[in-house]
Amino acid sequence: MSEPITFKKTRRGSGALTLRDVAALAGVAPITASRAINTPSQVSPLLLKKVQDAVARTGYVPNRAAGGLASSRSRLIAAVTPSTVMSVFMGTIEALNSALFEADYQLMLGQTSYSLSREETLLEAIIGRRPDGIFLTGILPPGKGRTMLLASGIPVVETWDLTPTPIDMLIGFSHDDIGRDVANHMYKRSYRSFALVRASDERAVRRGIAFKAALTKLRLKQPVEINVGASRTIKSGREALAQILKTAPQVHAIFCSSDLLAFGVMLEAQSRGLRIPHDMAIMGFGDAPFAADLVPSLSSVRINGENIGQLAARYLIDRAEGRSVAEPIVNVGFSIIEREST
């Protein structure tokens, strides 16, 4: 019953169905089949139906790599993130991915938090795909990577931080403001003797510096500072508090650079019989999903990460489709969530 279809035989190619096959089946020119699929409004109802039938009958899926090559539009967005297990960035990435999916873009993931040379390799791999946009977690310091991105001409959003000199677009907030506001907030709640438990990443360091500067301004003693390196774990938090209690028993309030660390501090405090916040106040960062549910609930600094992801998606898509972005630098701010632990 079905008309005989002659497939062009060649030793090249993937052997998969092509637009030409579908067009032949539908009895139209390849370009008409292309339009029927991509811009159906430009095709008459009759031919449209023929093409759609042919697509349905064959299960044809257009090759987007070929389409992208022809149109210089890959419909691909790349995201660069640090290691993601249990990370505060996951919500952002997920929101980004959802918004991109809605708009028929695909997310390509790259992970850094390795050496700097790895980062350059990663950026090269990304640029090699010619994505329509690049999402960066954090801001990229001057260097080869930054130069490559600039030279590539691909729209870029940097996120989760602020700088006067972004590569292109920027959606973030001020870590300095956070450090300062947390110090003032704790001060208002009558805490006077502080410790700082933080990871070694640059943003945590900056929050810490601002925190310390604010304490100085308040004429308070500098906090005890524990650097847990890259290990943002409950265990590190526990060890950090143990060390603080040993070397500085007067400490009465602790600002942690992540909620997981804060939770560790909390566990250690509880296992030593300290009452929270009476004997020890604890402030986290990130407002992880579990923060509100801990006992006592954990005070934290909330960043609307989903909002950053959605906004970034919109910005990148706008730019990919040739629209300009009205406000390419946005400070999304933060809020200090006061709960039982302070």
Place this chain on the structure above:
Amino acid sequence: MSEPITFKKTRRGSGALTLRDVAALAGVAPITASRAINTPSQVSPLLLKKVQDAVARTGYVPNRAAGGLASSRSRLIAAVTPSTVMSVFMGTIEALNSALFEADYQLMLGQTSYSLSREETLLEAIIGRRPDGIFLTGILPPGKGRTMLLASGIPVVETWDLTPTPIDMLIGFSHDDIGRDVANHMYKRSYRSFALVRASDERAVRRGIAFKAALTKLRLKQPVEINVGASRTIKSGREALAQILKTAPQVHAIFCSSDLLAFGVMLEAQSRGLRIPHDMAIMGFGDAPFAADLVPSLSSVRINGENIGQLAARYLIDRAEGRSVAEPIVNVGFSIIEREST
């Protein structure tokens, strides 16, 4: 000083540097430049150096979409995962991504846990990119999606589960065995009255069924069963325990379908003054990074997710490069980690 290079002017194309430009600069044919970049051993040292210089001078990054189109090798692997925030799959995805990066493959991410039609759209988007391999979290039930994958001919690994009829390759473990082993394990530790707190995903359900079947075999009463739906949160865990205590105060041990739920149960138990495990024993699933650090530490079922990711990467790469995989179906097993909460 620099020789004049005439760029072909056309209104098409991205305007970016191409292999032709680099070849012209180096004074060789495009194909020789291609070989110098991809298979340097095939080019004489003299020309190799010329090409490398030209690449360095211009900052040329090859267009992999074009390369992929020509060679039918995209060097792209797609991964399909459920929503990822705080999920047990993150370790696997991260290991997968690292291993792929090492081998110069790129990861494309797709998220499901939406409707079934969404899943089909996602698979179509993925197949449209012609990835060299597809990683699936879980197994894909018969349906349009499965048919599409089968028809595409792309290597596929299903993971985190077992089935006699995989699409292609399979790296997983038996949820039935877990349910059964946990029941027997708890029985040996002298617990007799159980509850089951679980999410509604199919794998959690299956663990639950096996758990209940094992209890029956042990001639014990069926457990109280709380379904928290898709909400695998601490809060749901707390509410679940509250409900259990109200309707079935005799319950003495609880098997939770995730560590986060288990943690919620633990918090609720503690806030009610119950001693763990004396008054209430708790078993989680997934062995999250925090499980060992809780107080008391949480017993859990450990899956080596990183191993799954690494193995999947190796399998997919092997298949992408034309090698066959000796053992395409692997049961990586699991282990019950006995800690203080049971």
Place this chain on the structure above:
DNA sequence: AATCAATATGGTAGCGCTACCAATAGTGAC
């Protein structure tokens, strides 16, 4: 000296799709 093989380089022809332009038919205005 003729033969063979291996190495190095280049030319040609696509991969599967879409931008751009051309051609045709149909519409309404005048």
Place this chain on the structure above:
DNA sequence: GTCACTATTGGTAGCGCTACCATATTGATT
């Protein structure tokens, strides 16, 4: 009936790269 205009369809020529084949060139082999 002519003109301008729109809607619909198709042809052509790439996008930037690599597979495949052809051609030198060299050295070793008989």
